[in-house]
Amino acid sequence: MPRFAANLSMMFTEWAFLDRFAAAADAGFTAVEYLFPYDHRPDEIAKRLSANGLTQVLFNLSPGDWAAGERGFAACPGRQAAFRDTVATAFPYIVATNVRRIHAMSGCADPTDPKLRDLYLENLCWAADILARHDVELLIEPINPRDMPGYFLRDFDLAGEILSAAARSNLRLQFDIYHRQVLRGDVATALRELMPLIGHIQIAGVPQRHEPDLGELNYAFLFGEIDRLNYLGFIGCEYRPRAGTIEGLGWLRRMTR
Numbered sequence: 001m002p003r004f005a006a007n008l009s010m011m012f013t014e015w016a017f018l019d020r021f022a023a024a025a026d027a028g029f030t031a032v033e034y035l036f037p038y039d040h041r042p043d044e045i046a047k048r049l050s051a052n053g054l055t056q057v058l059f060n061l062s063p064g065d066w067a068a069g070e071r072g073f074a075a076c077p078g079r080q081a082a083f084r085d086t087v088a089t090a091f092p093y094i095v096a097t098n099v100r101r102i103h104a105m106s107g108c109a110d111p112t113d114p115k116l117r118d119l120y121l122e123n124l125c126w127a128a129d130i131l132a133r134h135d136v137e138l139l140i141e142p143i144n145p146r147d148m149p150g151y152f153l154r155d156f157d158l159a160g161e162i163l164s165a166a167a168r169s170n171l172r173l174q175f176d177i178y179h180r181q182v183l184r185g186d187v188a189t190a191l192r193e194l195m196p197l198i199g200h201i202q203i204a205g206v207p208q209r210h211e212p213d214l215g216e217l218n219y220a221f222l223f224g225e226i227d228r229l230n231y232l233g234f235i236g237c238e239y240r241p242r243a244g245t246i247e248g249l250g251w252l253r254r255m256t257r
């Protein structure tokens with residue numbers, strides 16, 4: 001059975017952000033991920049990780065002004081300086097948390113514009129080369145447009161093209177099974193084909209994005225496939241609990257017993 005990381009942006013939201021680390025550890029998790037750490041000091045986060053014996057698996061570069069609709073800058077025209085700033089901003093958090101994987105959001109832009117594809121590629125290569133010196137992977141994640149309208153990276157084929165054009169061993173795919181199912185389906189075959197590119201996996205039930213125990217996907221089967229494909233990383237539990245985080249953890253106990 002794969003190892004699971006609690007996503008503290010979606011789970012344990014009954015607690016204040018810094019208290020979610022202890023709550024996740026008390027619930028049996030040994031690893032966490034979240035979208036953004038930037039509202040808190042790096043040393044505060046590091047303290048919570050070490051006090052609770054947790055591994056930091058992943059977080060994102062800053063998306064910019066989320067409330068104003070910004071979703072990262074990697075593919076956004078005229079925002080190259082802003083993108084580079086997000087890498088600088090992330091560094092104290094990378095060092096403090098010892099995270100090995102960072103997700104760069106593409107932003108909202110037109111994916112059919114070849115100039116933006118070139119810009120995206122250039123920005124990703126620039127950031128990946130810097131992160132490589134610190135032994136950190138940079139990830140890109142196709143996100144379905146129902147959840148994030150207008151998002152640039154909304155297609156697994158485009159992600160594959162970008163990764164192969166970049167040819168950077170530390171630039172990899174964040175395969176969110178929830179988004180894959182909404183975008184294209186054919187999850188097991190895609191996992192098989194894309195496994196050499198995958199740096200991180202996330203899960204949720206489809207279509208409601210609740211626990212992975214209800215809905216159109218058979219996660220028991222998919223976890224078996226992921227093991228069979230020798231995926232050694234964590235799986236991020238990026239779902240919104242139906243009725244309380246702790247109350248909803250029955251699926252994890254059943255799958256891991």
Ligand SMILES: O=C(O)C(=O)[C@@H](O)CO
Binds near residue numbers: 105141143176
């Ligand atoms: O929405 C998702 O799925 C993510 O993994 C986030 O990092 C991006 O919003």
Ligand SMILES: [Mg+2]
Binds near residue numbers: 141176202238
């Ligand atoms: Mg995701």
